[in-house]
Amino acid sequence: MASDHTRSAILAAAERLYADRGFGDVTLRDIVAEAGVNLAAVNYHFGSKDELIAELFVTRSIATNRERLRELKAAEEAGGGRAPIEVILRALVGPTLRGCLGPENQRSTAARFMIRASIESVPPIRRIKNREIDHLRKFAGAMRRSLPDRSDVDIYWGLNFALAMAHHTIRESERLTKLSEGKCDLDHVEDVVERVVSVATMALTAGRTETKAASKVAAR
Amino acid sequence: MASDHTRSAILAAAERLYADRGFGDVTLRDIVAEAGVNLAAVNYHFGSKDELIAELFVTRSIATNRERLRELKAAEEAGGGRAPIEVILRALVGPTLRGCLGPENQRSTAARFMIRASIESVPPIRRIKNREIDHLRKFAGAMRRSLPDRSDVDIYWGLNFALAMAHHTIRESERLTKLSEGKCDLDHVEDVVERVVSVATMALTAGRTETKAASKVAAR
DNA sequence: GATAGTTTCATACAAGTGTTTGAAATGCAA
């Protein structure tokens, strides 16, 4: 393999264009024009358009997942195999939020790309996301160890809600800013992380009889 | 206007196909074949493909919004202009969840269509969703009246998280079922509603010093 | 039952898509 020049030029151009304009209206011709390479180069180097998109997404998401697991492992080792639930949740939602939020003008191309991927959900990306379950199971396991009294159902719901808050906040960050007339500050990412972690922790630790709603569920 | 037959056949066929196969790979030709009408009928009756999609989505979402506001208004009138926060949240997420979850084999076409719309987010639908802010403001107002001691920021974050949990649970219902190996039961919709309402209520009412994470946020 | 307005239909159009092809250029080893 000579120098990868064409290959990485395509990857960079594609990520930039998808980040800026979404998957919907970026064609291979747009990408090769931006990269300054020939149209056939995409199929030569990647096989197909979908495989190009998949490679972009896989690269970024394994980076995020590695970061998540690194934080999780560090926390569990520090706690002798059992980490506080807040720390686990922070390892779960922190990397994603840090990767996608922050001052808009200094958001990396990678971050903007991942936001697009989260909003538009194109087939090759959906396929990859479906394989993420094993990764989530590791977090479910850590949460179970952290909260041995909680039922599996409660653990899964807590996990689900934590991801919900993080992803939805990313997806709808523009709308939240507009709705709150700028009062909700999404540029201080660590504050957002703490808000999400805080609520998810409450969801997971609240006594079953603390609220009418919760007890109603638990009583079934 | 004669009999609307063609027009409503197109609407029904389109909704069914979009619900089953998503927006990505349903063409006008698929729709007219399913509806048993001529290809040109779509442009004659709706102007364009996008306007057809928009009409489908608008119809369904104003129905949901009307139901939400009906519940909200009833609650506020019963409480003399101030409703309990749980009831407000239930009015916010209840209609959507009831419309989109429930036993899979008895989910209406409309429900499956709305799930698709929530997952795929195609341009004409995104445009409509952007106009939903005014509608959400009404809920923000009711929540402020219900919790006069809470800051606007907290209110908006609570609203955001409530919607996050509802929508994410709908979008990822399949994954949650798989992840939890069926332990999280999404068929009993009212239980799901109560879980979401319960967590959102905690998020909105928890004392600022109840958890370390929350106090950290409030201290800024 | 003729007429005007609406609706349907087969067909064509224009444009854009990802992909393939086969030859030309390039790089590299012997």
Place this chain on the structure above:
DNA sequence: TTGCATTTCAAACACTTGTATGAAACTATC
């Protein structure tokens, strides 16, 4: 240099897409 594999390139291919057209069929009114 020669020979071989890799990479680039322009061009064409094969299709699909949404939309437009103009004639035909229909419907209701007078």
